[in-house]
Amino acid sequence: MVEFMLVPAYYKEEVSLSKEALSALGNKKNVAIFASVQFIKLEKVIAQLKEAGIKVISTHGKRTSGKYQLLGCDCFNNSFADNGMFNEIDAILYVGDGMFHPRALLLAQKGIGKKVPVILYDPISKRTKEIKFTDIEHETRRYRANMLKYLSARTIGVLISVKPGQQYLKLAIALKEKDKDKQVYLFIDDTFNFASMENFPFIDVWVNTACPRIGYDDFLNMPRPLVNINDALAPEEALRKCS
Structure with missing residues (x-):
């Protein structure tokens, strides 16, 4: 048997906020903080926020073990250890590079009344940027249209991955049993080539x-409408969140 070791690689330098980042948070009183795994040693950042009079709401994604850690799949209201987080905060501070992780924090706000901005701080480039839920509203409208098409569709193709942590065959079978009025086909693979979906017109x-995130990001470039399994199993709730 092959043994695996997961060894996180942390950023060597001390992570601290720039004056620009602190200024972007200047009028916020309660802030949740998240980071990708290499930047989760945030002692200096926490001290800076407290010194600025900002209360730090500490949480993390349910699928993570590190405090403040965020995964790209933490894109639901209930993805976090503190499910009431959005009711407590004025903003979210994300420490890391790229847009994949912070977009998850916007997607997680679908269907809730109170929307908060996400302040991005890149500790390498020292750049600060603010993103808001309005930045993804176009995608949520498109996704809602896909959900409506799903409800009226007669033939469904279910994509099932065999990757560890992403294999949900039982949910696919549950959908097949639930939607008796639809013809449901199961497609099982390790890695999906979305262009090959055109072979099944x-x-x-x-x-x-x-x-x-395939359902929320990649669907824009697919030849046919695509929705996520959790939304297909509860379409009315999915439509409410996208309205």
């Missing part, structure tokens, strides 16, 4: 059971 709508 009889599929009206695809359902993704792998990483949920």
Whole structure:
């Protein structure tokens, strides 16, 4: 048997906020903080926020073990250890580079009344940027249209990954048993080539059971509508969140 060791690689330098980042948070009183795993040693950042009179709400994604750690799949209201987080905060501070992780924090705000901005701070480039839920509203409207197409579709293709942590065959079978009025086909693979989906023109709508970000990010470039399995199983709730 092959043994695996997961060894996190932390950023060597001390992570601290720039004056610009502190200024962007200047009028915020309660802030939740998240980071990608290499930047989760945030002692200096926490001290800076407290010195600025900002209360830090500490939480993390339910699938993570590190304090403040965020995964790209933490894109649901209930993805966090503190499910009431959004009611407590004025903003979210994300420490890291790229847009994949902070976009998850916007997607997690679907369907809740109070929307808060996400302040991005890149500790390498020292750049600060603010993103808001309005930045993804176009995608949520498109996704809602896909959900409506799913409800009226007659033939469904369900994508099932065999990757560890992304294999949800039981949910696919549950969907097949639930939607008796639809013809449901199961497609199982390790890695999906979305261009090959054009080889199955009889599929009206695809359902993704792998990483949920496929359904929320990649669907814009797919030849047929695609929705995530959790939304296909509870379509009315999904439509409410996208309205």
